[in-house]
Amino acid sequence: MRRAFAEAILCGTASGALGCFVLVRRLAFLGESVAHTVVLGAVLALIFGLPVGAGAALLAVITALLTAAIAGDRRFSPDTATGILLPSLFGAGVALLALAGGYRGRLEDLLFGSILGVSDADVLLALGVGLAVVAALALAGKELVLVAFDRPTAQALGYRVALLDALLLGLVALTVVVGLRAVGSLLVAGLLLGPPVAARVLCRTFWPMTATAGALGAGSGVVGLYVTWYLDIGAGPAIVLVVASVFLLALLGRTFAGRGQEGGRNAPAIR
Amino acid sequence: MSEPGEVGLRADGLSVSFDARRALVDVSFEVPRATFAGVLGPNGAGKTTLLRALLGALPHAGSKWIGGRPAYVPQAGAVDNAFPIDALGVVLMGRYPRLGWRRRPGRADRHRALEILDAVGLAGEARSPFGTLSSGQRQRTLVGRALAQEGDVLLLDEPLTGVDTPSQEVILGVLDGERRRGRTLLMTTHDLGQAARVCDLLLVLNETLVAVGPPEEVFRPEVLGRAYGHELLLLGGYTALVDDAAHHSAP
Numbered sequence: 001m002r003r004a005f006a007e008a009i010l011c012g013t014a015s016g017a018l019g020c021f022v023l024v025r026r027l028a029f030l031g032e033s034v035a036h037t038v039v040l041g042a043v044l045a046l047i048f049g050l051p052v053g054a055g056a057a058l059l060a061v062i063t064a065l066l067t068a069a070i071a072g073d074r075r076f077s078p079d080t081a082t083g084i085l086l087p088s089l090f091g092a093g094v095a096l097l098a099l100a101g102g103y104r105g106r107l108e109d110l111l112f113g114s115i116l117g118v119s120d121a122d123v124l125l126a127l128g129v130g131l132a133v134v135a136a137l138a139l140a141g142k143e144l145v146l147v148a149f150d151r152p153t154a155q156a157l158g159y160r161v162a163l164l165d166a167l168l169l170g171l172v173a174l175t176v177v178v179g180l181r182a183v184g185s186l187l188v189a190g191l192l193l194g195p196p197v198a199a200r201v202l203c204r205t206f207w208p209m210t211a212t213a214g215a216l217g218a219g220s221g222v223v224g225l226y227v228t229w230y231l232d233i234g235a236g237p238a239i240v241l242v243v244a245s246v247f248l249l250a251l252l253g254r255t256f257a258g259r260g261q262e263g264g265r266n267a268p269a270i271r
Numbered sequence: 272m273s274e275p276g277e278v279g280l281r282a283d284g285l286s287v288s289f290d291a292r293r294a295l296v297d298v299s300f301e302v303p304r305a306t307f308a309g310v311l312g313p314n315g316a317g318k319t320t321l322l323r324a325l326l327g328a329l330p331h332a333g334s335k336w337i338g339g340r341p342a343y344v345p346q347a348g349a350v351d352n353a354f355p356i357d358a359l360g361v362v363l364m365g366r367y368p369r370l371g372w373r374r375r376p377g378r379a380d381r382h383r384a385l386e387i388l389d390a391v392g393l394a395g396e397a398r399s400p401f402g403t404l405s406s407g408q409r410q411r412t413l414v415g416r417a418l419a420q421e422g423d424v425l426l427l428d429e430p431l432t433g434v435d436t437p438s439q440e441v442i443l444g445v446l447d448g449e450r451r452r453g454r455t456l457l458m459t460t461h462d463l464g465q466a467a468r469v470c471d472l473l474l475v476l477n478e479t480l481v482a483v484g485p486p487e488e489v490f491r492p493e494v495l496g497r498a499y500g501h502e503l504l505l506l507g508g509y510t511a512l513v514d515d516a517a518h519h520s521a522p
Contacts (some may be wrong), residue, residue, distance in 0.1 A: 150356045155328040156343040206355045
């Protein structure tokens, strides 16, 4: 159980903090897409006896590259690319698992996670990804913020915007892979986006929002595990339901406490 | 050609294409240092492309030269107004190139940013969310961010479009101050009258450079006619009205 708590805290913190970039860059649909297409990578890794995380990470990268390639055609938007890739790659993963046979139960683990069964290696991977997220944000956080706020100026000032995009997508891919183990493919987007949306309701500026989202992600993980313990429901769904409750509470609290203030009617819309 | 020390900005045969479409063709000019230059031209003339090519943000043929560190103000529509950031945070972004990777803005940077916000008339809005400011205040904040870059050459893309008159006056006052300090300014605009009033030098663009010179030389019907074509309406041979569709106005 201690491993599950460690995994939930690490995964929730990394997802929450990084999810703020996904939110402000309007990459929510891409995050959702990657969360599903990694199932194909995980299935391929299972069949060939490779580490599941490596297969999932590979598919995450492939998804991002394919999305960029399809969206490069002016006739299609990135959302269209995602709408094509998500069902086809996810469907291929599920179909392949059925064809391979002998992996009963693994599909449920992939879809809903299995945080109660994590190993020391899983926790170490989550720790590594968490440290990578912290290191990247410490090194290039303000540059990533500039690209999100004003891409043309970032280019004009000489920043290598494509490199920063690749860094962000790489971190999202790694975080999704860790989240896959904790809450599963169907629910990982909730962990990636729920805490940032709740934090956006509570905070006016980006870095406090990032810290708040990380804390809400970790807290939701811990509370979700307790809920699982007492109610005997799946850990993944419990964690994501806690995330959703946090968002609703934040929204209600802000609505009643901050009418007429920023965060109320005058606040810009949350994307 | 002028001595290098006297030149603020130079383009020599600058050309840009997007796929097969030519956006800028063989543009050559020189802007002396401490000059406020305006770039005029109809929609799609390549004004933004020219600025971005000068900054090296677009692949281009030909050469360009900027006399020192550049600072940039993008069109209002390029910025995400819903981003969770306050006016102070936006101005502090102008300090990023000086800080390099890893370092965050410090107390001195904050002090300078607050001075700049005061200079653009936003001292009381430092902690206001960027998205809740008026379009004029937002534009003043973006000009403030360019000032925080402390560049030698300021490139401004329609900084006055969609901006209320008081904000326009504040921005023009600040820019005039920068010119007096020896900085070179290049500003795209759709407002011919304002350009004639505030700029020392005008570049008239329509894919190619149609004319370059002081306002009294450029504001002639045959010159403007070559750039604007049917969008130009001449009244009494003196007044030029241009159909400014305000396609770049802020949301």
